[in-house]
Amino acid sequence: MLTSENFRPRLACEVQIQGGEISLVQNGLEMVLDPDGSSFEELRSFLDHIDGKQTIGDIQQKLDASQHHRFGTLLEDLDRHRLLDDAGSTRMRSGSEALLKLEDYTNTLLEERYYGNVYWSNVLKNPEKCPPGAFYGLAIENYHFLFRESMFDSPVLPYLSNNRVRLLMNEFYVEEYGHDEIIVKSLLSLGITRDDIRDMLPLPETLALCNALAYWGATDPLFFFSTLGVLEGKNPEKDHWIEACEKAGLSPAFIKPMRAHSDINRKGEHGNLTRLIFAEIQAIGDETLARMQRQMRIFVEMYNDFYCAIWNFYSPIKDIGAALVRRLSAI
Numbered sequence: 213m214l215t216s217e218n219f220r221p222r223l224a225c226e227v228q229i230q231g232g233e234i235s236l237v238q239n240g241l242e243m244v245l246d247p248d249g250s251s252f253e254e255l256r257s258f259l260d261h262i263d264g265k266q267t268i269g270d271i272q273q274k275l276d277a278s279q280h281h282r283f284g285t286l287l288e289d290l291d292r293h294r295l296l297d298d299a300g301s302t303r304m305r306s307g308s309e310a311l312l313k314l315e316d317y318t319n320t321l322l323e324e325r326y327y328g329n330v331y332w333s334n335v336l337k338n339p340e341k342c343p344p345g346a347f348y349g350l351a352i353e354n355y356h357f358l359f360r361e362s363m364f365d366s367p368v369l370p371y372l373s374n375n376r377v378r379l380l381m382n383e384f385y386v387e388e389y390g391h392d393e394i395i396v397k398s399l400l401s402l403g404i405t406r407d408d409i410r411d412m413l414p415l416p417e418t419l420a421l422c423n424a425l426a427y428w429g430a431t432d433p434l435f436f437f438s439t440l441g442v443l444e445g446k447n448p449e450k451d452h453w454i455e456a457c458e459k460a461g462l463s464p465a466f467i468k469p470m471r472a473h474s475d476i477n478r479k480g481e482h483g484n485l486t487r488l489i490f491a492e493i494q495a496i497g498d499e500t501l502a503r504m505q506r507q508m509r510i511f512v513e514m515y516n517d518f519y520c521a522i523w524n525f526y527s528p529i530k531d532i533g534a535a536l537v538r539r540l541s542a543i
């Protein structure tokens with residue numbers, strides 16, 4: 213028998229009663245309850261007690277001594293099949309509250325591990341002296357990232373837990389579709405041809421980021437949503453990277469498409485999407501928040517690696533055009 217004093221069992225599923233049978237439904241999965249010696253009414257009354265307001269001791273006091281064993285077995289079975297929550301010890305926050313906590317944590321990580329990295333410290337503090345390859349490299353790897361965006365955005369499109377979240381994500385997906393082609397215009401201005409683009413390989417760090425996001429999209433949608441705020445959440449007033457391109461004296465033909473993409477993000481308030489999504493989520497438990505924080509640490513490391521790899525690979529390249537292309541055909 214589950215005996216913890218503070219344990220206030222609460223059903224983590226819906227109860228459906230039809231034709232003398234009781235079913236428990238969780239995530240679309242329906243399980244018919246085996247009466248196991250209890251009458252239908254007894255079973256229904258057992259389930260009514262599992263409301264998260266009473267401890268096991270409270271409930272037992274209301275039952276006959278002869279029912280204690282059967283009630284205990286039912287609780288153990290429900291627990292084994294993950295159909296029970298503990299309302300006594302699980303601390304819940306609203307989605308927005310949980311996100312604020314996660315954002316605080318993320319901002320600390322970004323301060324410690326990202327804003328001062330080799331890429332941003334060179335590009336933002338000293339754009340005039342920055343090798344142009346650092347800017348071109350970001351455009352190229354950004355292209356690779358956006359080209360694969362459907363790979364990591366699409367797993368969350370059928371998000372079944374919340375209609376409003378599903379709609380928000382689908383709207384975002386439609387808005388993002390084809391953004392790789394905007395970046396292609398910048399690449400063409402550098403003398404990179406369509407044939408080069410077809411033959412072009414991303415840096416391993418870029419592909420790692422895409423693959424990790426696809427994995428999180430498929431296995432942990434809630435965490436995936438939280439990464440969008442970092443990926444899309446640039447300064448809503450101005451894009452410092454575009455400003456740095458101008459200070460570095462890069463050609464308008466290169467900058468214009470990059471600015472067009474940045475403007476779509478800022479005007480479409482893509483940086484705000486994570487907050488809109490979490491505002492629709494009613495409750496997030498401590499365990500989920502802790503899991504998201506652990507994963508955020510890995511995500512920020514990968515995001516930092518993405519920019520550092522761009523600096524390391526592209527900034528030494530002095531020429532434009534084919535010289536910037538990592539070729540599949542060269543392997």
Ligand SMILES: [Fe+2]
Nearest residue numbers: 358388391473
């Ligand atoms: Fe985009």
Ligand SMILES: [Fe+2]
Nearest residue numbers: 388444477482
């Ligand atoms: Fe965007």
